Amino acid sequence: MATLRPDTLAVAPDPGDPMLTAPVTAIDxxxxxxxxxxVEERPLTIYLNAREIVTAMTVGDHPEWLALGFLANQGMLRPDEEVTGVDYDEELGVVVVRTAIETDHEAKLSRATRTSGCAVGTVFGDMMEGLEGLTLPAVSVRVSDLLALSHAINRTPSLYLEAGAIHGTCLCRGAEPLAYFEDVGRHNAVDKLAGWMRVERVPAGDKIMYTTGRLTSEMVIKCAMMGIPVLVSRSGFTAWGVRVARQVGLTVIGRLKGKRFLCISGQDRIVRDAEAAE
Structure with a gap:
């Protein structure tokens, strides 16, 4: 299996960017x-029109995609919402997302809660809203594709390999990684992916989302709401995450390391092909 090259990805980590890491001295x-x-941490404040929504700690890259993805994943920016502008002020650390019509998000803000996620990890009391009636495509997953993805992603030049203390999320199709995002919080990495998919109009129905983070309920919900039918991680699960995945028909595979993995939802979609058996 070959190592994935950054130039084959639509978006790739940039471990050489001096703005994303800082030099320190330690004693062994x-x-x-x-x-x-x-890894650096910087505050990024997200506004929706004139309303301040949240301040997240982030590594600092792709702030516009992060803001769009966060708002979309929180249900504050609908898929059909017309975005008229996304303005980023690097000096102030502020992103303002503007829509053609004022959105109704005050009620959601009044029910904001803190979740188990790293960094921002903010979802709302009605986090299950939108899942009722949601049906995801029943996409088959070949074992050989899972093994190829794990090998390629874990060897891609990244901030994780350069400095550690960071999470990664990669959008894939079959055995092909398409776009790879990193951040200090796994939610931020997923939100960047969601923002990029919205801007580039990337279809989700045939994709796999690979993440290094725990498969908690909010991670499962974000993947389902993005319309991605398969969620894969090298980490483990929470009970609520398992229940939600089975409710919406999301194929969830965790503890993917080497040639081992556990599938806790959508087991009938796993294809144990010849290449994997060999």
Whole structure:
């Protein structure tokens, strides 16, 4: 299996960007000085029209996609909503998303809660709203594709390999990774992906979302609301995440390491092909 090259991705991590990491000095177990780079964290405040929505801690890249994806994944920006502008002020650390018509989001803000996610991790009391009646495409998943994706993504040049302490999310089709995002919070990485898909009008029905983070209820809900039928992680699950996945027909595969994995939803869609058996 070959290592994935950044130039084959529509969006790829940029571990060489000096704005995303900072140099520090540490002392190792032998008392020796060690130079290393650590991931940056910067506050990013998101506005929807004139209303301040949230301030998230983020690594700092792709702020416009992060803002769009966050608002869409929180149900504050509908798929048919006309976005007239996305303005980013780097000095202030502010993104303003403007819509043609004022949105009705005050009620959601009054019910905001903190979840188990890293960094922003904010969803709302009606987080299950929108899942009723949702049916995802029944997409088959070949084991050989899962193994190829795991091998390629884990060896792609990334901030994780450069500095650690970061999560990754990759949109894939079959065994082909398409776009790869990283951030200090796994929710931020997913929101960047959602924002990019919205801007580029990328169809979701035949895609796989690979994430390094835990498969909690909010991660499962975000994937389902984005219309992506398959969610894969090298990490584990929560009970509520399992229940929601089975409710909406999302194929969920976790603990993908080497040639091992566990499928907790959509098991009938797993294709154990010859290549995997070999």
């Amino acid at each position: 177990e032998h008392g020796e000085e060690v130079a290393l780079r650590v």
